[in-house]
Amino acid sequence: MTAATTSPTAVSAPDDAAPPSGRRRAAFHPLTVESVRSLTADAIEVGFEIPAALADAFDYRPGQHIALRMTLDGAEVRRSYSLCRAPAGGAAAPGTLNVAIKRERGGAFSTWALEHLKAGDVIEVMSPDGHFTPHGRYDRPARFAAIAAGSGITPIMALIEHHLGERPDDTFDLVYSNRTAVDAMFLDELADLKDRYPARLALHHVLTRERRPADLFSGRLDERRLETLLTRVLRPETVDEWFLCGPFELVERARAVLLRLGVEASAIRVELFSTGRDEHAGPKPPPVEVTPGEPVRTISFRLDGTSGTVTTPVSAGETILAAALRTRGDVPFACAGGVCGTCRAVLREGTVDMAQNHALEPDELARGLILTCQSVPTSDAVSVDWDA
The missing domain is CATH 3.10.20.30 (Beta-grasp domain)
Incomplete structure (x- = not known):
């Protein structure tokens, strides 16, 4: 979910098309819902129980996503959701898989999930996929930074948990935009992580419809505010990799600002939750x-x-x-x-x-x-x- 293209791209088969890579086959398996808990008035966290026999099929890297499949009103629906907890060893208990579901305007599946999904239900879940994961394998302390909005925090949570928990010298900076504080998902979890890693996790909450003490963190993340944040607060030249997740407009705007400030395209990881189309x-x-x-x-x-x-x-x-x-x-x-x-x-x-x-x-x-x-x-x- 990285390269954003909005016009048709002509593609030809190269002479040296990629050989088989051993990629895991994306397959659905029925999983039982183990837990459902409220995150905000419009979002829930859902935990799935992973049987021992499927442990390998659902092994994953932080930043990856799964797809859910079920039938609603006689029609098959599929939805993709990022895994919001680090793999076993992080906050997720062994044998569980966690996603966050936020109500979408007109979203049949998200509305059904928030109103009816409960422990004991069975949903078909696709094995994890995606590469919203770090490019580099670092043999030194690494610094990561993320810009997220709304439900775009979900894969970022897994990345933060993993890197701060498993790599004791890594650091993480997060700019997290929401309308108001009560709309922010995982607010308590982020505060707990900040308490646990005060010198290694920097949190910058931006609210678009609620005043914060500093004007820089109050209002929409437009180009001016982003450039100010990225030059006065985060200092891009010190960051190894960037993770951008949220609506199309914000992700593209943040990516453009980073590129303009000299960040290499290969250091920017992008995941979209909305393109403005009915995907x-x-x-x-x-x-x-x-x-x-x-x-x-x-x-x-x-x-x-x-x-x-x-x-x-x-x-x-x-x-x-x-x-x-x-x-x-x-x-x-x-x-x-x-x-x-x-x-x-x-x-x-x-x-x-x-x-x-x-x-x-x-x-x-x-x-x-x-x-x-x-x-x-x-x-x-x-x-x-x-x-x-």
């Missing part, structure tokens, strides 16, 4: 039928060691994911909005137009990875590999 709708194209004699694209794919082929009319403008789902219901995807990266695959042959990309980094694009939920074939034959 939660999922691939629901109209029924596709091929009329005899009509121009078509042929899509061949590899998934779980088996091969498949499907044709799609040129006129349909159908994505690779939507076409493949007509023949294989287990093709991996979660948000279908170009955000989570669950549907990524290697383009082995052919060319595509990728409408949105908020998940793949430049080096991944260079190695031939595409987001199949956003990629429409532009050559007569296209081949993709989900196993790579």
